[in-house]
Amino acid sequence: MNERQRDYFRRKLIAWKDDILKESQETLVVLQSENENHPDLADRASFETDRSIELRARDRQRKLISKIDAALARLDDGTYGYCEETGEPISLKRLDARPIATLSVEAQERHERRERTYRET
Template sequence: MDHKDLEFFRKLLNQMLEEAQQKGDNTLEEMTDSNEVFADPADRATAESDRSFTLRIRDRERRLIRKIQSALQRIEDGSYGICEECGEDIGVPRLKARPVTRLCINCKAKQEEDENLRGE
């Protein structure tokens, strides 16, 4: 991968990181601002369900942040864009679709096929 491509992905990943961190900060602010008291148990149950859903989203964002940071580290150490399974280059179109990927399309397809066979 040439320097121009690496800079493109560095900028893209930094932008993704900033957006994910802002979403996380907004989620935490919303959750700390909601100290409502509910007279109706159904309203309380709905609020708890919403809170649980928000926490699951926050957890997904936190995992995405770690993946983005890992991808940025791979750019720094020179391993970005190289499949961790087979060692081949990951195509630029795949990286544009999924900038945090660690596997080429063939190895990812094989991984998913193996997971389906195991029932995961």
């Protein structure tokens, strides 16, 4: 991977992280302002369900931020774009689609097959 490609992925990862952080701040503002009293049980249940879904989504995004940070660290140490399992380069198409990828397509498919096998037994 050349310097121009590394810069491209660094900008892409940082922009993605910034977007997630911005959405998280907006969610916090909304959740803090929606501290309303819902006298109707159905309204209250609906509100609690929506809030729970939003908090789960934010938790997934928090985990995604740590993966983005790890990808940025790999860019810094020169290991970004290489499969953790095989050491082979990960295709640029895959990295463009999933910039936090740590496995090549082939290694990811093997990993998913093993997961499915263990889940079925």
